[in-house]
Amino acid sequence: MGLQAGNLSPQTWSALFWIILLFSSFGIVGKSFLGEKKGVLFYYHSLVSPGQLILAKILYATLLTGLLSLAGLLIFITLLGNPIADTGLFLACLLLGASGFGTSLTLISAIAARAGNSGVLMAVLGFPVVLSILVLCIRVTKHAIDGLGWEAGNDELLSLLAISGISGAASYLLFPYIWRS
Amino acid sequence: MKNWLKWLSVVLLVYTCTAGLLMDVPRLSIVNETVRALYFHVPMWFGMVFLFLTSTVYAIRYLRSSDATHDIRSVEFANVGIIYGILGILTGMVWANYTWGSPWHGDPKQNGAAVALLVYLAYFVLRGSLSSEEQRARLGAVYNIFAFAAMIPLIFILPRLSSSVHPGSGGNPGFNMYDLDGRMRLVFYPAVIGWILVGYWIAQLRIRLQNLADNQPNNSNQ
Numbered sequence: 120m121g122l123q124a125g126n127l128s129p130q131t132w133s134a135l136f137w138i139i140l141l142f143s144s145f146g147i148v149g150k151s152f153l154g155e156k157k158g159v160l161f162y163y164h165s166l167v168s169p170g171q172l173i174l175a176k177i178l179y180a181t182l183l184t185g186l187l188s189l190a191g192l193l194i195f196i197t198l199l200g201n202p203i204a205d206t207g208l209f210l211a212c213l214l215l216g217a218s219g220f221g222t223s224l225t226l227i228s229a230i231a232a233r234a235g236n237s238g239v240l241m242a243v244l245g246f247p248v249v250l251s252i253l254v255l256c257i258r259v260t261k262h263a264i265d266g267l268g269w270e271a272g273n274d275e276l277l278s279l280l281a282i283s284g285i286s287g288a289a290s291y292l293l294f295p296y297i298w299r300s
Numbered sequence: 301m302k303n304w305l306k307w308l309s310v311v312l313l314v315y316t317c318t319a320g321l322l323m324d325v326p327r328l329s330i331v332n333e334t335v336r337a338l339y340f341h342v343p344m345w346f347g348m349v350f351l352f353l354t355s356t357v358y359a360i361r362y363l364r365s366s367d368a369t370h371d372i373r374s375v376e377f378a379n380v381g382i383i384y385g386i387l388g389i390l391t392g393m394v395w396a397n398y399t400w401g402s403p404w405h406g407d408p409k410q411n412g413a414a415v416a417l418l419v420y421l422a423y424f425v426l427r428g429s430l431s432s433e434e435q436r437a438r439l440g441a442v443y444n445i446f447a448f449a450a451m452i453p454l455i456f457i458l459p460r461l462s463s464s465v466h467p468g469s470g471g472n473p474g475f476n477m478y479d480l481d482g483r484m485r486l487v488f489y490p491a492v493i494g495w496i497l498v499g500y501w502i503a504q505l506r507i508r509l510q511n512l513a514d515n516q517p518n519n520s521n522q
Binding site (some may be wrong): 250 | 343442
């Protein structure tokens with residue numbers, strides 16, 4: 120199976136890749152608050168301000184998602200072949216997508232952890248929020264597969280950056296209210 | 301809500317329904333008489349965005365003051381906003397059935413609108429899963445603000461980036477072309493104001509009802 124064997128189209132490749140990345144980022148970013156023990160949270164509370172904590176969590180989630188996506192890409196290339204014609208554009212999309220997932224899911228994870236019940240709420244709350252990021256990423260991936268160059272993906276990359284910025288700023292402003300109790 | 305605003309909304313909507321259905325509209329190929337959807341479908345989205353925006357403003361005010369009345373306002377505006385969104389999708393589907401040939405075309409605008417509604421449905425799932433009233437209000441307000449920020453790309457940016465067969469994008473005739481026709485403008489603007497006012501009115505009624513229910517002394521299921 121794979122691109123070499125000819126039974127996997129580039130479109131399917133990109134869809135598979137992003138779906139796997141979506142689920143794994145839900146898993147790892149969800150852990151950033153859901154996995155914490157109560158004592159650890161109290162410890163953070165005494166140590167840092169909420170703004171610092173959420174920024175640190177976002178940074179960590181972004182790095183982790185970025186690393187994970189690179190590892191995923193490596194595995195995909197070895198096992199399923201490489202349809203990407205424009206590597207630079209695709210890597211930019213990967214990193215911006217990772218930062219988008221990281222920023223928007225971290226706050227959702229904090230809300231879901233407060234609400235007490237697990238990953239189900241995380242998925243329900245997070246899915247519609249990250250869907251726009253996912254759509255943009257898939258679109259840039261298509262440009263990268265077709266090798267259309269940076270010009271084609273400019274708008275999408277800018278929008279991805281803007282979404283990360285907006286949700287990062289919103290998280291920074293809103294997190295203190297979740298943290299308070 | 302001021303009485304004259306209520307009267308204004310009634311008058312405007314009666315005018316919209318009669319003039320919107322009876323007055324002459326420009327003859328356009330394919331669209332034909334369905335162009336009248338402009339008076340009923342498009343104001344729903346204007347109303348929805350207005351209601352969600354108001355809901356977000358009250359969510360911000362709740363976070364700043366912890367005053368439960370702001371929370372009730374925020375919830376009820378979101379409630380009516382969802383109704384407007386559903387009506388917008390339904391009227392759009394009726395229109396699409398006649399012009400595109402099928403009610404659900406998978407158009408970026410349709411998908412964006414559906415996901416935007418999912419965001420607000422998730423808001424109610426979140427509220428439903430919290431038992432403490434104070435926590436429900438606070439987390440709900442936080443998600444409400446965050447959801448509004450997440451909704452903006454869905455309904456304003458994404459559809460504009462992709463090719464769509466929806467009027468107003470991808471080279472299809474949209475507002476600007478209809479606006480050139482003075483007759484339609486004469487009905488369209490009053491329709492938008494009328495539908496927004498009626499949404500505001502419904503939300504006000506629900507807020508008063510909710511306030512009364514909360515203040516009832518011998519109400520055991522609160």
